[in-house]
Amino acid sequence: MGKIVEVLPSQTDLISRSLTLVQEKIAEAIDQRGICTIALSGGSTPKALYEAIAKQNLPWDKIHVFWGDERYVPPDHPDSNQKMARQAWLDRVNIPSSNIHPMPTAAGNPAADALQHQTELQQFFSVSGGEIPIFDIVLLGMGDDGHTASLFPHTEALQVSDRLVTVGNKDGQPRLTFTVPLINNARYVVFIVAGANKQAALAEIFAQEADAMTYPARLIQPQGQFWWLLDESAARNLNLVTSEP
Numbered sequence: 001m002g003k004i005v006e007v008l009p010s011q012t013d014l015i016s017r018s019l020t021l022v023q024e025k026i027a028e029a030i031d032q033r034g035i036c037t038i039a040l041s042g043g044s045t046p047k048a049l050y051e052a053i054a055k056q057n058l059p060w061d062k063i064h065v066f067w068g069d070e071r072y073v074p075p076d077h078p079d080s081n082q083k084m085a086r087q088a089w090l091d092r093v094n095i096p097s098s099n100i101h102p103m104p105t106a107a108g109n110p111a112a113d114a115l116q117h118q119t120e121l122q123q124f125f126s127v128s129g130g131e132i133p134i135f136d137i138v139l140l141g142m143g144d145d146g147h148t149a150s151l152f153p154h155t156e157a158l159q160v161s162d163r164l165v166t167v168g169n170k171d172g173q174p175r176l177t178f179t180v181p182l183i184n185n186a187r188y189v190v191f192i193v194a195g196a197n198k199q200a201a202l203a204e205i206f207a208q209e210a211d212a213m214t215y216p217a218r219l220i221q222p223q224g225q226f227w228w229l230l231d232e233s234a235a236r237n238l239n240l241v242t243s244e245p
Contacts, residue, residue: 003227003228004226004228005228005235006229006230007232008229009231009232010231011045011048011194011231014045015048015049015052016052018190018192018229019056021227022049023053023056025136025188026038026063026136029136029187030062030063033136034062035062035063036062036064036137037125038063038065038066038139039066039067039137040065040066040068040081040085040139041067041139041141041148041192042067042070042071042081042141043141045141045192045193046192049139050084050085050089051089053089054088054089054090054092058093060093060094060095060096060099061099064099064101064124065085065090065099065100066102066121067085067102067103069103069150069151069168069175069176070102070103070175070176070177071175072105072110072173072174072176073105074105075102075105082102103117103165104116104117110167110174110175110176114165114176115165117164118164121164132164132181132182133164133182134186135187136186137187137188137189137190138178138183138188138189138222139190140183140189140220142198142202142205142217143201144195144201146201146216146217147216147217148191148217148220149168149178149183150169150175150176151168151180151216151219152168152169153214153215154213155168155169156169157169157177157179158212158213158216158219160180161180161181163179164178164179164182165177165178165179184221184223186222186223186224188222188224188227189222189225189226190226190227191217191220191228193229193230194230194231194234195231195233195234196233196234198234199233199234199235199237201217202230202235202238203237204218205217205218
């Protein structure tokens, strides 16, 4: 499917619109399949979204939460994506602990933990080794270098196509990350991007031709619905025609 792009006047409007979309997709998934599977991203903009989600009255027992990537740190570390989401959202609502599926980071071996999490995903989604699970919702951010999840420019993780989870690398620091095929198999993928510092990377990502190894967010081309939600600061220099769903 083609991408839908919406430009919101401010970060406040961006979070409000993101909340509306996420609530709609959660309800749709539960109505159609009985549960909703959602993969979270890290970062300051998603944190505001998670705080907003925590204030909603949702069927928490039917929502299963995963992460699209994780820094290779303990879950109580200040840099942990899991810790941020728990503080902003999960610890504030009555969601069963069995519905929270963090990436493991305790083995002291990132590759082993990536394989463990892949096995956990296969078991949860009841898929075999050659199949790719289908997440209902994958939330993504984008760095000013064009990376998304922990898929960084010119790293090996960008070309991994035979696994669900792999080891990303940021300045020599390992991270766990969903692979491009896993993200692209989702029913609904949404980028939530704010800030003037994202303008240069967005111009390359939205260009007709550019190097995806340099701007990894270009690799995200999901088979399901694909949304870009941008605030005006991020989108200011883009030549966009805003689409309606």
